[in-house]
Amino acid sequence: xxxxxxxxxxxxxxxxxxxxxxxxxxxxxxxxxxxxxxxxxxxxxxxxxxxxxxxxxxxxxxxxxxxxxxxxxxxxxxxxxxxxxxxxxxxxxxxxxxxxxxxxxxxxxxxxxxxxxxxxxxxxxxxxxxxxxxxxxxxxxxxxxxxxxxxxxxxxxxxxxxxxxxxxxxxxxxxxxxxxxxxxxxxxxxxxxxxxxxxxxxxxxxxxxxxxxxxxxxxxxxxxxxxxxxxxxxxxxxxxxxxxxxxxxxxxxxxxxxxxxxxxxxxxxxxxxxxxxxxxxxxxxxxxxxxxxxxxxxxxxxxxxxxxxxxxxxxxxxxxxxxxxxxxxxxxxxxxxxxxxxxxxxxxxxxxxxxxx
Amino acid sequence: xxxxxxxxxxxxxxxxxxxxxxxxxxxxxxxxxxxxxxxxxxxxxxxxxxxxxxxxxxxxxxxxxxxxxxxxxxxxxxxxxxxxxxxxxxxxxxxxxxxxxxxxxxxxxxxxxxxxxxxxxxxxxxxxxxxxxxxxxxxxxxxxxxxxxxxxxxxxxxxxxxxxxxxxxxxxxxxxxxxxxxxxxxxxxxxxxxxxxxxxxxxxxxxxxxxxxxxxxxxxxxxxxxxxxxxxxxxxxxxxxxxxxxxxxxxxxxxxxxxxxxxxxxxxxxx
Numbered sequence: 001x002x003x004x005x006x007x008x009x010x011x012x013x014x015x016x017x018x019x020x021x022x023x024x025x026x027x028x029x030x031x032x033x034x035x036x037x038x039x040x041x042x043x044x045x046x047x048x049x050x051x052x053x054x055x056x057x058x059x060x061x062x063x064x065x066x067x068x069x070x071x072x073x074x075x076x077x078x079x080x081x082x083x084x085x086x087x088x089x090x091x092x093x094x095x096x097x098x099x100x101x102x103x104x105x106x107x108x109x110x111x112x113x114x115x116x117x118x119x120x121x122x123x124x125x126x127x128x129x130x131x132x133x134x135x136x137x138x139x140x141x142x143x144x145x146x147x148x149x150x151x152x153x154x155x156x157x158x159x160x161x162x163x164x165x166x167x168x169x170x171x172x173x174x175x176x177x178x179x180x181x182x183x184x185x186x187x188x189x190x191x192x193x194x195x196x197x198x199x200x201x202x203x204x205x206x207x208x209x210x211x212x213x214x215x216x217x218x219x220x221x222x223x224x225x226x227x228x229x230x231x232x233x234x235x236x237x238x239x240x241x242x243x244x245x246x247x248x249x250x251x252x253x254x255x256x257x258x259x260x261x262x263x264x265x266x267x268x269x270x271x272x273x274x275x276x277x278x279x280x281x282x283x284x285x286x287x288x289x290x291x292x293x294x295x296x297x298x299x300x301x302x303x304x305x306x307x308x309x310x311x312x313x314x315x316x317x318x319x320x321x322x323x324x325x326x327x328x329x330x331x332x333x334x335x336x337x338x339x340x341x342x343x344x345x346x347x348x349x350x351x352x353x354x355x356x357x
Numbered sequence: 358x359x360x361x362x363x364x365x366x367x368x369x370x371x372x373x374x375x376x377x378x379x380x381x382x383x384x385x386x387x388x389x390x391x392x393x394x395x396x397x398x399x400x401x402x403x404x405x406x407x408x409x410x411x412x413x414x415x416x417x418x419x420x421x422x423x424x425x426x427x428x429x430x431x432x433x434x435x436x437x438x439x440x441x442x443x444x445x446x447x448x449x450x451x452x453x454x455x456x457x458x459x460x461x462x463x464x465x466x467x468x469x470x471x472x473x474x475x476x477x478x479x480x481x482x483x484x485x486x487x488x489x490x491x492x493x494x495x496x497x498x499x500x501x502x503x504x505x506x507x508x509x510x511x512x513x514x515x516x517x518x519x520x521x522x523x524x525x526x527x528x529x530x531x532x533x534x535x536x537x538x539x540x541x542x543x544x545x546x547x548x549x550x551x552x553x554x555x556x557x558x559x560x561x562x563x564x565x566x567x568x569x570x571x572x573x574x575x576x577x578x579x580x581x582x583x584x585x586x587x588x589x590x591x592x593x594x595x596x597x598x599x600x601x602x603x604x605x606x607x608x609x610x611x612x613x614x615x616x617x618x619x620x621x622x623x624x625x626x627x628x
Binding site (some may be wrong): 050051052071072073074075076077078079081082083085087088089098099102103146147150156 | 520521523524526527528529530531532533534535537538541542545546
């Protein structure tokens with residue numbers, strides 16, 4: 001089991017920087033999600049670790065050894081591809097045995113380890129099937145078993161669940177996590193599905209334009225995004241901009257450019273500073289506004305523009321001045337608030353997160 | 358109602374096949390008829406096959422055809438497979454344009470291509486001071502290779518495109534050296550396509566008339582050219598006999614192509 005360290009990774013395609021100075025350390029046994037829009041560099045990084053891409057600059061170390069010059073087949077990695085890439089001319093057992101076979105492992109040991117791997121991914125009994133005779137989820141398991149049977153130092157997953165339907169995907173998420181925990185392998189996976197990243201990962205890194213915008217535990221990144229991109233990419237956010245008018249007792253009072261005031265923790269803020277604040281839609285509570293209700297800090301008045309019903313939850317679009325607020329509400333017993341009705345939005349001071357623009 | 362429609366479809370398809378095969382069947386049957394004037398009633402005899410065995414010109418031409426077809430198969434299949442792999446697995450400048458340029462030659466009439474080749478070879482011959490080099494078996498072979506390359510690239514390329522590059526990458530991550538990847542993953546996956554392509558290359562060359570006719574110097578012929586010459590001189594059922602043999606060989610090859618090419622991709626799933 002191993003630590004993977006990426007330092008100063010740079011990769012250009014023509015004038016486009018696919019990786020623009022990436023530093024990341026993947027701790028031993030960690031499940032690490034790389035997130036970002038397409039073209040943000042996450043896949044490039046994964047493929048550089050695998051050895052399919054040579055960096056222009058920077059280095060990749062596994063347990064302190066620089067692997068930049070080591071060809072793919074000597075790197076001792078396991079990789080699961082987006083469409084599994086099972087060998088169509090081999091059956092399940094032969095697919096899993098491939099990595100051992102090319103290393104000239106003895107036949108008896110191959111048999112033993114293939115059968116252990118099949119147990120690990122719960123596919124015992126299917127060893128003679130061809131890949132085409134398996135369901136998507138089963139193919140996924142075979143690909144995982146094949147990648148793990150050689151006991152690699154690092155497991156790389158390239159959007160491994162994106163080809164599965166939603167139910168199967170959730171089942172495989174649990175399965176993937178169980179297997180990863182059981183063998184404790186350092187795992188790096190690329191996904192564009194933010195929920196999947198949050199569910200599976202010990203830590204995530206958000207990529208944009210070849211750089212790591214933010215890395216940390218899913219909760220830390222979600223609750224305390226550092227900038228507008230991170231806040232907007234991971235989940236949804238309302239953005240409020242204004243200027244600090246008063247700082248007192250560790251709390252800053254911000255006058256919003258659209259009118260109204262909010263309070264936010266004052267760390268590092270200066271008087272009169274322009275600030276951008278991210279506010280998650282589910283942190284806001286929404287209620288019908290009684291006649292004569294007045295705005296207060298962290299409490300604003302608005303009008304329902306739309307209420308979108310999606311089963312377990314409701315998404316409100318609320319007009320506040322010329323700005324639209326997004327508000328999530330659990331679908332409890334109350335009927336959805338009608339369009340055009342006046343509402344009060346309220347939220348705690350701690351949920352106002354100052355972010356870089 | 359459904360049965361009626363089924364029967365209708367079957368009847369129609371039988372008509373299509375009759376249309377295709379009746380002339381061939383008639384010709385083949387007459388190869389076994391004794392009369393030199395194709396007179397009926399039918400009288401079974403192998404006399405024309407015996408005559409064929411003694412016809413040195415036809416046999417010589419047949420041997421030329423087989424040799425050229427075999428050489429063409431080896432050369433065109435190797436070059437074409439490499440080209441298909443280059444197109445399918447690498448990116449380089451001008452790739453799309455090169456790929457697009459592969460296919461027009463298929464649509465250009467053979468007559469035009471044959472003329473162009475003849476003129477071109479003459480020009481080369483004159484330029485290097487050996488006008489005689491313009492025609493001959495080597496020129497025919499070159500012409501056939503040029504003609505069959507697009508087919509080979511297309512057939513192998515189709516097979517290659519059915520399988521993602523990730524297969525080879527996966528093999529590499531599992532510890533396979535580039536050589537092992539090629540031998541244990543690329544070759545088995547490509548094999549049906551390569552076999553089909555080589556049969557195509559053989560058939561394209563073996564059946565080729567126009568280019569061979571243009572590029573054959575006096576005294577050297579291939580089978581189709583010799584058949585054409587014989588027919589012009591007034592012909593005997595010997596031609597039927599040799600044609601029957603050609604048809605059996607060609608059909609055999611094409612049936613194998615159909616097996617590998619059409620159904621190749623699904624074999625593993627249907628087992």
